[in-house]
Amino acid sequence: MNNEIQHTSTLSGPSSRRSKNAVGVWGQRISIALVALIVVACFATVDYGDKAPMSWPTLTHTFSQLLRPDWGYVYDGSGEDLVSLMLQTICIAFLSMIIATVLAFPWSFISASTLWPHMPAIPVAAKFVTDILRAFPELVYAIVFVKVVGPGPAAGVLALGVHQIGMLGKLYAESIESMDTGPAEAMESVGANFWKTTLFGRIPLLAPIFASLSLNHFEIAVRSAATLGLVGAGGIGAPLIFAIQSRQWNRVSILLLGIIVVVAAIDAGTGWLRKKLL
Amino acid sequence: MSGSPIQRSAPRRALSQTVHRHLWRNLATFALIVVCVLGASSVTGTSLIDAFENADQAADFFSNLLHPDWPYFAKLWIPLLQTIRMSVVGTVLGLVFAIPFAFLCTRIVTSNRALTAASRIIMDIVRTIPNLLLAALIVAFVGIGQVSGILTIAIFTFGVVGQLVYQTIDTVDPGPLEAAHSVGANRTQTAVWAVAPQVRDDIASYALYAFEINIRASVVLGYVGAGGLGVLLNSSLSLQRYDRVSLVILTVLVLVVAVDWLSGSIRRRLR
Amino acid sequence: MIVLNKVTKRYDNGTLGLDGVSLTVGEGEFVAIVGPSGAGKSTLLRSINRLNDITSGDILIDGTSITKARRREVRAMRCSIGMIFQQFNLVGNATVQKNVISGRLGRYSTLQTLLGLFPRADYELVDQALATVGLSDKLQERSDRLSGGQQQRVAIARTRVQEARILLADEPVASLDPVTSQTILDDLRGINRDAGTTVLLSIHSVDFAKQYASRIIGMRAGRIVFDGAPQELTDDMFRRIYTADGASGAAVSAAAEARAESIADDKAESRQQ
Amino acid sequence: MIVLNKVTKRYDNGTLGLDGVSLTVGEGEFVAIVGPSGAGKSTLLRSINRLNDITSGDILIDGTSITKARRREVRAMRCSIGMIFQQFNLVGNATVQKNVISGRLGRYSTLQTLLGLFPRADYELVDQALATVGLSDKLQERSDRLSGGQQQRVAIARTRVQEARILLADEPVASLDPVTSQTILDDLRGINRDAGTTVLLSIHSVDFAKQYASRIIGMRAGRIVFDGAPQELTDDMFRRIYTADGASGAAVSAAAEARAESIADDKAESRQQ
């Protein structure tokens, strides 16, 4: 259908354009085919029989336990109950999010390729740094920071914070790359330098996006608290892991409930803030 | 210029009429954040000075990683392929469910507020469950193995990508949506025709972002008997074989860089 | 037939977009809405196919209230109401072809849309529409790579393929040169004459309004201040629409009054020849 | 003085935006650029302050090449070149005031910008500029809550406070009613006469171009096809600019030719009176 029309095109441009497009189209098709092939191959080679038959008694037992949360654990004044530990977890997650935001924010401007049209090497190098930060699993950071500041919430804060610089840095940079450049262009046209353009033409548009990405990572940090339990870095992680390992589903259930409540609250906050900033 | 009435009406310009219109509100917000940060640091006992003083300990740890055990790669590549396979399948499964669900979470495909709210809550809960717990629950139901690993990854991806996608949908340019509405398109058509093109490159990059997280998540998934790089990382760590840890991390780094490059090139193409 | 009954629209921030507008537009009319910037022209057009919910009053399309209609009904009604937007509202990273064919979305089933299976005849319709606006060569171009006027023409082509019975056009020729503008307006008049489509357009050029419309509505500050045949739009009327008690800023009004007068005089002169 | 020397701009997708344009605009001139949609008017204006990099040729501003200038120099040069964009380019979620004062960003230090400490006189300048365009009452409104014409006027106010020596305006009155258009154009002429600012504007209304400009440039398909005083823009010339070998689609050109002729005739008639 489309071919018919392409002949009637009157402004047929130089022939090089057409061949370049053709290469682009073929390149695109080949890469799509390749990705599809990989996906299909992955799906095809999984051994789906490699699982135990669902055992209904286990299922019902687990669920009946999950539905009977251990309410006694919510608060007992010992400082090792859900409320106290959850508070600690929230503080860990919040601080790590702040650290990550504060550091990832400037870094994302260095690693956004659209801001460095004349020096493409800089964003590539900056992105590589965030890639390295992301390549280390959280657990490794946790071990390192326990070694540095000793076991406790402080190690958790640092571990999550450093890990999230890499994650947020990437997402921030990508949103800078895909933002509307019109307003920034207008600032540039009055002779504003990079900083002024950014302050007036970019940050107002990016603020809501960055804020919601950061808040998402606040939530992710709350979830990651479980990993911190592995190394004794504070929060609800350790009790959660102990409860899981010993199949104390009613304890798991109350801990999970705590996390859900907190995350839902953060989520509500996120929504409100996004609406305000948009 | 002929603005005399204005000049008269604004002989003195209070700060509140300049760009500092919300100065006090903004300062209060800032102060609140500072207070929260201070409060949180005292609860957690975080002190950056302490961290910097002991930075040599971190250096000590990382110096262990400087000598990768290259020959070990011979044992690494099968778990590597397992990890990639698990991540690919898990991510794709998660995405397949997450994208339509993300549309349900916004007011674009349904006007039923209750449905929207319910979808968001479901997504919240799914997203909230820590990986370790998710893995434990799934193992309790379907036993250990790859399938459990894939299910864990898929559910996690569903939660994370779903949220990112619905937040992106909330911020698309409403113009094309209006245009689609104005020709009588129903909500699904609007979603497919006016929203999807605007968010497709974001979805692509979130998908790759999730894929990347999933590769690292296999560290946790090693626990469910799903194999993969995670098992190697964990055992090398606990046996203090840092030369092997280093090789595993380097492998992950290569994957991360590759995914990042892919994400960048897809976005460039779509932009 | 479009009937507006005491329609008031107040935006969330308190601005009064429409202030008790009552209006009846008959089948097959060609109505031009003129008025100063911020008068409420866009608000009026957008209320008619309910892209804006109105605050009070009622709007009837062929006797059915669109303001009270349920969603499915609104959708069905919109199917036959085409709209050209002031800001074009194209999907920037989709091709021109995709943007144009989206004008027919209301006719396809959801499944068809998902799969992108549209009849060949529709693609031909797209080609024709693009030819009418002179953009055949941009069929597969991304729409954000077009010049302002070209984007506006894509938006017009989109409405053309919709084959609607009512056409709302919000400044369809604002970004177009005089010759292309005429082509487009001639085309709208053609649709109006041949298919009996009701056309409601907002337009800044009073000359074009007079040349094409069978009826002109003048708005200012959310109210209708003139409603009549083109020849009834006297210089006095012109002055009343465009100048008055400071709807677009008190400071400007005195100067504007003078200017409106001079424009009116010009017109009077050129009419005398 | 602006000198363009064999300037060619080819977009990444192969489209030729400008095709060997040479042009000299003297200090204090008021030049209107006319031409069909897609002719390259926006491309030309955007090349002058280097928002577009050009493919070949050279552009000199007061003897200095902006195409070869280093970034700091470009910035300094842009400080004295104002630009009104066809798509406004406002920051949608910032207030009108913030958008307007951003026109003076080139003059502030970075620290000042960071803290938002601008001189009181500048805020008054903002108020005056908004008064000139009749938007005093929208000072603290978010700019995406404005009507199309109001947004265009905010963009104009932004350029006004810049107090530039050269003004590039890309269809500054496209979304404005005739009276407001005249106000704006009068204002531009005032700046041109009083401060000696060079004004280069693209405009679709040939009438306005003739009325205000001291020189008219006609473009089509990336080339300059007319360059002369308003009175030299004969009907024949008009025809040559707007119709010819199918740059905006062959299908439309025959009809357009006829139409251009009729417009030209109209003009001839009205001039006779």
Added chain:
Amino acid sequence: ACGNKASSAKSSDTQTLELQFVPTNNDGSMQAKAKPFGDYLSKKLDRKVHVTLATDYTTIVEAMKSGKVDIGIMPPAAYVQARQAKAAKAILTSELGAYDRTTGKPIEGKLRDSFKGEVLVRADSSIHSLTDLKGKKIATLSPASASGYIYPVAEMKKAGVDPTTASTLTTVNDIPSAMTAVLEGQQDACFVFEGARNVFASKFSDKDLFKDLRVLYLTKGDIPNDAIAVNPSMDASLQDKVKQAFLGMPKDKEGAEAMAMWGHKGYVPANEKNYDTIEQYLKLAAD
């Protein structure tokens, strides 16, 4: 004046002690409570003791190396690594309840400072000796776990079967998962600690672990219980004080309660020799 003030301040010269507990086997009765233990020790040692719980073996070794943990209660394999790095010195070993080695049931009132590893198979399985495990699927714990990996693997190698090449090893998170996998037939055997069936019996509502699972093999080597280790740089008098505090715990109501939360029944002085076996086995299992 300033210096005087600082030295006279009561708490500044007695630094907080950092104690981390990484349990060997979470036997289900363990509670994730650190406070009571910390409070008890604080009182006895007359200085603040900060207690944390963790499950990862690496951290405690690294943290002891960097001096950020002063007292570590850790699994034997981790202790051996810390000892090699000269970061830890065991002063005590914990005591746990003993098991009857024929029935697998606990023996009332009897304590032991070491335990063994178990290889479990399905009761109806055709596997009857270690060599039968050739070509079979085995669920193991982390390769740093003494009972869940090191001991059984080392002893299998001694018996002539190298499970790392001849069998398929699958690492799992926790013992219930491993036992479920064996019960469901996903795996043919699993490596657990002695008494695991007893400990987790209550978690399997529909299965009788003693009927459905059979002990194929009990490791020959004894695995010492958790080591209570201190930083070698700690001054001798403090080391002694710590030792006495732990030894006194079972006699003290408060202390006994704190211990019980972690499943410890008592403490005995550590014998470095007991840990040498692990060192050998670790080498054997690793290569």
